[in-house]
Amino acid sequence: MADPKAAHPGLYRIDREPPPLLGQRCAGCGRLAFPPNPYGCEGCGAEADELVTEEIPGHGELAAFATVHLHPGKDIEAPFTVGTIVLDAGPTLRATLTRATDDGLAIGQRVRSQLVPRHSEDGGELLELRFAVEET
Missing domain, CATH: 2.20.28 (Rubrerythrin, domain 2)
Structure with missing residues (x-):
């Protein structure tokens, strides 16, 4: 089996956790x-x-979030949650969170980047960037 690859090359590294x-x-x-x-x-x-x-560094603060309940695409199954994240280094981005729903989420929570595997159409493994709430 081939080594896993980044689902979106050029946006993040896959050789360490948390991925930068x-x-x-x-x-x-x-x-x-x-x-x-x-x-x-x-x-x-x-x-x-x-x-x-x-x-x-893939560390930041959750500034907003919403759960998507209906999604026509095949790349991700609903429900899933998208968050607006203010990285500690400054940039703000929107990313999929590791939680399917917004249960237990709160604005201001600390989050970190995480790689989540999924299968590609050709049977290989892709690593997607997600953000998870940091456990205290």
Whole structure:
């Protein structure tokens, strides 16, 4: 069996837990961005060649969340919960949480990145980035 691969290569590393995200820092203004932007810096307008890939620790705070009960796609089965996460390093992103429903979730909870396996259409294993509530 082949080694597992990232479901979304270029967005996160799969060789350690918790997986770091792959963002970009602008050499011109220092802004840290996630996801990577192939066009340039959204902060100062610097060209794409001024952006340097940087690992971002996958730790942050849950700022909002919603459970999806109906989903037409085949990539994930409903119900699932999506959260808005403010990373400790600064960027804000939306990501799928490891919990299927919002039971027990609260704004302000600490979360961390986590890899979740799923099978690809060709039978291989893919690792998806999710966020889990940090247990205290």
